[in-house]
Amino acid sequence: MLQWPVMLDIRLIRERTEEVKARLGARGLNIDWDLLLKLDQERRDLLNAVEELRAQRRTASDQIAKLKRDKKPAEPLVEEMKSVGDRIAALEDELRSCEADLNNIALSIPNLPHESVPIGVDASANVEVRRWGKPPAFSFPAKPHWELGEALGILDFERAARMTGARFAVYAGAGARLERALLNFMLDLHTTEHGYKEVLPPYIVNRASMTGTGQLPKFEDDLFRLADDDLMLIPTAEVPLTNLHREETVSEAALPLRYTAFSPCFRREAGSYGKDTRGLIRQHQFNKVELVTFSFPETSYEELEVLARHAESVLQRLHLHYRVVTLCTGDMGFAAAKTYDLEVWLPAQGVFREISSCSNFEAFQTRRAGIRYKGRDGKSAFLHTLNGSALAIGRTFVAILENYQQADGTVIIPEVLRPYMAGMERITKET
RNA sequence: GGAGAGGUGGCCGAGUGGCCGAAGGCGCGGCAUUGGAAAUGCCGUAUACGGGAAACUGUAUCGUGGGUUCAAAUCCCACCCUCUCCGCCA
Structure with a gap:
């Protein structure tokens, strides 16, 4: 292998x-x-x-x-x-x-950070790059999304806990519809305006694929595994998308390759007990639209900027206040050489929360996964891979509920989503 | 899940123990022929790792992993995948 x-x-x-x-x-x-x-x-x-x-x-x-x-x-x-x-x-x-x-x-050695990455041990050393928009001005105390969602009857954590367990949610009525509207909106944007090829991949993959992108061997504890088959539920569509070309030499003419996929993501969230226990922020299953780029090594850092802008454009069209931060060396993921996090404003908590993570992995994944291209000189070399959430849909759902909430507890639907909601302008309590 | 057939280079396809990294064809590249082209002819045409300035050279790779043997594409075992039929099923 x-x-x-x-x-x-x-x-x-x-x-x-x-x-x-x-x-x-x-x-x-x-x-x-x-x-x-x-x-x-x-x-x-x-x-x-x-x-x-x-x-x-x-x-x-x-x-x-x-x-x-x-x-x-x-x-x-x-x-x-x-x-x-x-x-x-x-x-x-x-x-x-x-x-x-x-x-x-x-296989347990993490990637080398790029020289432009700030040095630090934790998130406090991350560096803000830019901000967009401004927070909504409320004349009332902002409510957290779980209160809004439960009151509107569009989120149900209690029944989800009964049928499955903690950190699961049932979306209902306009809530289910909003989730579907978001994923369709995002996929349409990336396929028609940003040039990504849409893929609907398996949500279960084998060990080799998980090793290729860097989830294994180090992070097995964070994965859900099928008992009888040595197969695992994907924690992100990054895994199937990047592994599309595992053990392949891709043609130079096709580069850069851009893929997007919607998928549910499954994470055991081992070690996060007690964190974000309420609401949709940290779930064992959440939906996400992912972007993956296969790039020439020479241009991968330009591609990282492009990728981040593509992710940002989703927030901009939803008119959600956010900032972009460069993760420091100590806060980056195992496989990344450089990461931008997009953090959306959540008024109920009064904080920015990660809603997208855009990374350049350089040749870290392609070396593990055997993904090369052949140049004009006839020599083959490892490609660079990049990926980013665009966006995490559950957290986008959260941001919309909290930023678009009204004094009466209803939620205005952002304009770009209305065509996907059969023209609905506002979520009100369902009777 | 049961029964059967099969997996060989970019593609098709031959190859049942040694001179086989692999016939032949297609495709592709170069050259010849031509005013130019088609057709034709000749030559070349997998990948990875190591050695060498280079010419070149060593090793590995015929679905994957083991085994038998001085020697394996070829024999044996296990697994994976594809196809056909049966069963089941959205």
Whole structure:
């Protein structure tokens, strides 16, 4: 499944160890670099030895074939090769276990942050890049979306908890319709105006796909797994979209490739007990429209700006106040080299909340997933991948309820969504 | 789920133990022929990793992983996928 080299370019680690360690900074916490380098050396030595013996065996085998054709005795050579075969098998075993150990470490090394990423340990070191719009002015205390939603009869957390468990929600009536309006609006925008190809992928994928995008092996605890099949529910459409081209060499003429997909996302949210327990903010299942770009390495940072703008345009058309922040080294995801978060204004809490995350993964995922292109010079190279939510639909739903709420508890529907809501202008309590 | 057939290079397709990284064809590239083209002819045409300044060279790869053997596309085992029929089902 995995071919060599995977993960961070092992050659880069080998040749510029100190620089890699420094750039990884706080991210590279528990990596045994000495063991990694030792295993790398061991692997190359073993490989050399095995290849030499195999070459020897092949020559001898050809001789044996000739001897037998000429009806001459071949026994001594055959005997000799028996022991060579045993040595090859032994070395191959060693090589296999060496590579497994090496992979274990290497697959757990996070991506190198881009040089433009601010250094810091947590979200407090993130840097605001820009703001758009302004918060709504209310002459009344803003209510949280769960109160609005339950009062309007469009959100039902109680029944969801009974049928499934905590962190699930039932959308009903105009609520269900609003969720569907949002996803259709977003997909239409990205396919018709931004040039993305719409994809409707499987929501269940295998281990290789999860490893390709970086969810595995480190984050298995955050995934829902099917008991009998070693398949997992996707935590984001990034996984199937990026894995569309796993183990492929894509044609240069097709680049950049832009895909969008709607999908539900499933996350166990291990370790987040007690956080965001009320409302839609943190659910085990939520809907999202995702954007994925496969880019030439040279232009991937321009593509990151483009991608972020595409995600922002959804918020702009919904007239939702937001800001863009650059995540610092300590707040970025495992696979990302640089990430912009889009944070939408939530008046009830008086805070900006993440509603989209747009990242450049450089060659981190393509190296794991074996996604290349072939240039005009005939050489193949790993592509860069990028992805971003555009947007997380549940959180957009939250933002609309809270920002468009009226004094009487009704919610105005943003104009761009009305065609998707059969012309409905306002959500009122259903009778 | 049961029974059967099959998975070989960009594509089609031959190949049941060695001279097979793989015939032949198509496609593609170059050259010749032509005023130009078609047709024709000749030559070339997989990928990855390592060595070498390069020419070149070593190893691996015939769905995947194991095994047998001095030697595996070829034999054995397991798994995956595709197709046909049956069952079930939206």
